[in-house]
Amino acid sequence: MILGLHCGSAGAADAQTLRAGDIATVLFPLVTFGIAHAKDDVESEKQWLRDLGVNEVLNTGLRVAFKGTSWGKRPDGSSYGFPSGHAGFVFSQAGFLQERHGWTYGVPALAMATPISYIRVREDKHHWRDVIAGGALGYGVAMITVTPIEATQIAPIIGPQANRRLS
Numbered sequence: 001m002i003l004g005l006h007c008g009s010a011g012a013a014d015a016q017t018l019r020a021g022d023i024a025t026v027l028f029p030l031v032t033f034g035i036a037h038a039k040d041d042v043e044s045e046k047q048w049l050r051d052l053g054v055n056e057v058l059n060t061g062l063r064v065a066f067k068g069t070s071w072g073k074r075p076d077g078s079s080y081g082f083p084s085g086h087a088g089f090v091f092s093q094a095g096f097l098q099e100r101h102g103w104t105y106g107v108p109a110l111a112m113a114t115p116i117s118y119i120r121v122r123e124d125k126h127h128w129r130d131v132i133a134g135g136a137l138g139y140g141v142a143m144i145t146v147t148p149i150e151a152t153q154i155a156p157i158i159g160p161q162a163n164r165r166l167s
Contacts, residue, residue, distance in 0.1 A: 014123055021119035024112065025086050032093045035105065044100055047146045055092040055141040059085055059134065075124040084126045084134030087117040091135040095142025100149060 029052060036044035063080045066072040071082040090113040098106020117131040126134075 017119055018123045018125070021086070021116050021123075024116050025090055028090050028093045028109075028112070028116075032097055032109070035097065035101065039101075041149070044149075047100060048096055051092055051096045051142050051145045054145055055088055055138050058141065059083060059088040059137060062137070071129070074130075075127060082127075082130045082133060083137055084117065084120055084130040086120050087113070087126070087131040087134035088138035089134075090116050090138070092138030092142050095139040096146050099142050099146040102148070 029048075033045065033048050036048050062083055063072070063085065066082045067079050069082075072079050074080070091110075094106065094109035094113040097109040113135070117135055120126040120131055121128055
C-alpha cells in the first residue's frame with residue numbers, strides 16, 4: 001500500500017511538472033509580445049509575428065515529414081517527436097528577445113527555455129535529439145528573421161562615384 005501511494009505521488013508530481021512546462025510554453029510568447037508591445041515598437045511586433053510564423057511552419061513541416069520514421073517516434077511510442085515543437089517554440093521566442101532587445105532580455109529567456117526543453121526529455125515526451133533540433137531550429141529562425149533595434153550595417157560603395165570622399 002505504501003509503495004502504491006509513492007508511485008501515485010510520483011505520477012502526480014510528473015503530471016504537474018509537465019503541466020507547468022506546458023503553461024510556461026504558452027506564456028512565453030505572450031510575455032515576449034508584451035515586451036515588444038510595451039516598448040511601443042511596431043517593428044518589433046512585426047518581427048515577432050514573422051519569427052513565430054516561420055518557426056511554426058518549418059517545425060510543423062519537419063514534424064509531419066519525420067512522422068513515419070524512427071526519428072518521429074517519441075520515447076513513449078507516440079508520433080510527431082522530431083523536432084520538438086515545445087523546444088522550437090520557446091527557443092524561437094528566446095532568440096527573438098536576445099536578437100531584438102539584447103542579452104539583458106535574451107539571457108533570462110534562454111534560462112527559461114532550457115528547463116522547458118529538459119522537462120520534455122525527462123517526462124519521456126522527446127529524445128535529446130528532438131529538443132536540441134527543435135531549439136536550434138527555433139533559435140536559428142530568430143537569428144534570420146529578427147534584426148536588433150540598434151543594428152549597424154556596413155556596405156561597400158560600388159559605382160562611378162566610389163572614389164569620391166563621403167562627408
